[in-house]
Amino acid sequence: MFPELPLSGAKQFTEAPLELYNAHVFIKRPIISQYDVYKRHNVVHLLAQSFLEAACTMEFLSAHPHPYLIQYHGCRFRRGYLTGIVLSRHSHDLKNYLSRGVGNIDKKAFMNALESAIHHLHLLGWAHNDLNPTNVLVDDSEASGGMPLLIDFGSARKIGSLLGTSRGTSGWIEGRIEDYTTSKKEHDIFALEKIRLWLDNPTFDE
Structure with a gap:
């Protein structure tokens, strides 16, 4: 392996x-x-x-x-x-951080930071393609103050490239997983907006 x-x-x-x-x-x-x-x-x-x-x-x-x-x-x-x-190493992803009541986040600052990370990828000609609350860590160090850290680049590809075996997470993509075949920045933009809405009323269903 x-x-x-x-x-x-x-x-x-x-x-x-x-x-x-x-x-x-x-x-x-x-x-x-x-x-x-x-x-x-x-x-x-x-x-x-x-x-x-x-x-x-x-x-x-x-x-x-x-x-x-x-x-x-x-x-x-x-x-x-x-x-x-x-x-x-960081202790919590965004989903666990909120579900376990570890702390609160400043939604506006958090989303601005996450958007800047995604925008950085797009400027490089790449897309993440699997953005969801389990692929965002919360840096709760005193210096960071609860800012995001984007992880899990297994689905990341140059924009326009075909995706491999890793291709998004059900519930956090637009459309059917079967049609989720190409790396696109639109995948990330959709997921960013979904996370923004989710933060207003987060749910923790498995």
């Missing part, structure tokens, strides 16, 4: 500093829980492929930083394989 490094090797990826303690970072791995589904459809190779694509996306975004994109520290490697994507 771990992708083999391409011929250019680890040099094309940032190596995460070894002194980063696991308590302070989140190490993203391939989605093992989906293994049986992929195996049943004889596409297990797509798990490794999508993980490699996610690492490439984070490398690209790290060259174009934005304060409301999750901080990327690099990758972990072992014996020629990419084994982890190392990101800053």
